[in-house]
Amino acid sequence: MKAMNLLKASLALFSAFLIACGGNDSHQKVDTPKVSEPLAETKTTQETQETPPPASVNGVVNYLGAQASITFDGVAYKLAWSNPPQMKGMYYIQEYMPAGQTIEQYEDIFILDLYRNPETTIVDEVKKKVTFLQNRKKTDPTTTYKVFQNEEVNEYMVDIIVSDGNVVEWNVIRYTAYEEDGQFAGVKSFTMSKRGYNGMSAFVDKMHPVKSKLKKEFLSLPFPEVKPQK
Numbered sequence: 001m002k003a004m005n006l007l008k009a010s011l012a013l014f015s016a017f018l019i020a021c022g023g024n025d026s027h028q029k030v031d032t033p034k035v036s037e038p039l040a041e042t043k044t045t046q047e048t049q050e051t052p053p054p055a056s057v058n059g060v061v062n063y064l065g066a067q068a069s070i071t072f073d074g075v076a077y078k079l080a081w082s083n084p085p086q087m088k089g090m091y092y093i094q095e096y097m098p099a100g101q102t103i104e105q106y107e108d109i110f111i112l113d114l115y116r117n118p119e120t121t122i123v124d125e126v127k128k129k130v131t132f133l134q135n136r137k138k139t140d141p142t143t144t145y146k147v148f149q150n151e152e153v154n155e156y157m158v159d160i161i162v163s164d165g166n167v168v169e170w171n172v173i174r175y176t177a178y179e180e181d182g183q184f185a186g187v188k189s190f191t192m193s194k195r196g197y198n199g200m201s202a203f204v205d206k207m208h209p210v211k212s213k214l215k216k217e218f219l220s221l222p223f224p225e226v227k228p229q230k
Contacts (some may be wrong), residue, residue, distance in 0.1 A: 063229030
């Protein structure tokens, strides 16, 4: 069973992200997203791109044909869950977790999504997320978010925080273009999600000393390449 992060739980509608230790920018427009400081330069990938990924990892099918693990902050996140392509093969999602955590009650997870539709744009997907968050704020006043753009690499980022009371999530989501045969073919998103189970204050206290470092490191990760099964 896939990890039910709070935004994705409500995401019978859209999906999930958040920003915990920052101000409330929930009225920021997405039509012309504010340009932040440049996203960190990408590093060389820690997994070779030459070797095709296995068809499955520990029984989890790699439908996206992406790398089997992600190394972050010195920890290996292994492919832990995937879903067969949905919406007539347009939507793919798979999740990565460190050893010792469970899908049902994770603290750290990476989520890789692909919306394989040449008729949608990166801005379209960011607007959907912002609309979802604006609606969520009506019932979850802790919802905050900021939208950033890096024109140099054609990437957007949404930094968010949501809570249902005791459970709090901080998500940083990156969006970029997906291409097939050199042509735009959809939108990829790459999410870093952190979760706390002891309320907002405890979560903020835990994340405050490391939040900036973790976000910078996440933005420096190469965006995973995908070769979806057709």
